[in-house]
Amino acid sequence: METTTEKESLYNHLEQMQVSEILEHINKEDQTVPLAVAKALPQIEKLATATAEKMKEGGRLFYIGAGTSGRLGVVDASECPPTFGVSFDTVVGIIAGGDGAIRKAVEFAEDDAEQAWNDLLRYQINDKDVLVGIAASGTTPYVIGGLRKANTHNITTGCIVCNSGSPVAAEAKYPVEVVTGPEFLTGSTRMKAGTAQKLVLNMLSTCVMIRIGKTKGNKMVDMQLTNNKLVDRGTRMVMNETGLDEETAAALLLKYGSVRKAVENVGN
Template identity: 75%
Template sequence: MIRVTEQESRYHNIDQMSVLEILKGINNEDKLVPLAVEQALPQIERLADAVAKRMAAGGRLFYIGAGTSGRLGVVDASECPPTFGVPFDYVVGIIAGGDQAIRKAVENAEDDTHQAWVDLQEYHINSQDCLVGLAASGTTPYVVGGLNTAREHGVLTGCIVCNTGGPVAEASDFPVEVVVGPEFLTGSTRMKSGTAQKLVLNMLSTTVMIRLGRVKGNKMVDMQLTNHKLVDRGTQMVMDELNIDHDHAADLLIRYGSVRKAVEANHK
């Protein structure tokens, strides 16, 4: 396969550019990312719909990846409980090399084709669940092995990659291929490719949670009230929904523990 993500940058002698020239070059390349994501919307739709249906029937969502891709999966998964009030193990991000690899690269971790399935066993993944592989290259052995074994066990499989026709996509029931082209810095897939994966992850998890009823109107009514900012945001939501003053809304929010419960218990 031809890996577009490894092709030479369109920009030459970047080490001799001014700061502004470098910034403009990066920015010009970044502008291409949402256009590439737009081209993949039909694929994203199919994946999001399939994941939402599987999770509505009791399944969970897992992400696996290595390096930047793995870190992005961990970030997206870790933000679901505070944003949507779901259990911490409802959306799970797993990175090759374990949690230590979030901060420091673990040598050869991405080359093990068997370890992803071993890692997933900690969570007792089963045929009710969904597994999305994250790999900018579309070839990462850790991800390929995990997806292939998961598929053999009846797990719904998907992926988010930035090349076409690779083994990660072939191992996925619902592949998402976002081709953003060569990176500004040759081969540095933490740049455009990482941005594309982050955008798709935002779309996937948010769409799924909306379909699962975790959003009312356009509000995060199940968010966890873990700091003053979120308490203030929740108070404003209760004020708007019930047409009451700030102090009353704050009292209700504290009493019931969530925007949804406060509104449902007091809606006339």
């Protein structure tokens, strides 16, 4: 299939451009990405709603992808435990070629249509879970194979792609198609397509975590206290919620390990 992500760049002779020109043109293209995401909001809503419903019942969220798409899934998954206090097996990011592919590309890993399901079986994926395939082109065999196999096991499937009418979207019950068009550097989908995928992943995981009760008001009350900055932030949150002084709030926070638990145990 012809994909817009692989179409010729609207710009040429890049090597002849001044640095300011290169930056201006990249920035101009980047500004189109949120508009493309906005068009996909109804699709994102359906996927987020279905995912939240599954996770309320104890299900997990899995991401699969190759290259940049796989790395973005791993990033989003890895940020959920410190941000929302969920366990590390609640949101799982899997990249074609294994964790080593996060830093170094693994040749032809994305072309194996069987491997994604083998990777998912290590986590005992089941019909309580949700699987989201991430693929800028929408043609990655690793992702297509994983979604197809998941469908045969009655697992809720979704995807995040940057072309319309793709094979990946055809396999997903809840497809999200953010059509970002040609890249500034022809075919370099780590640019606009990657930015679009990151925005959608931010929206998906944040929306789901809010819906399953991992926030309060507008605060990350279950965040992990992994550094001094977060301890200070948590202390201020406890102070604002309870009226306690800083020293007492900090002691309570460190004793119970989260803002939510600290506030719930005031006076104990």
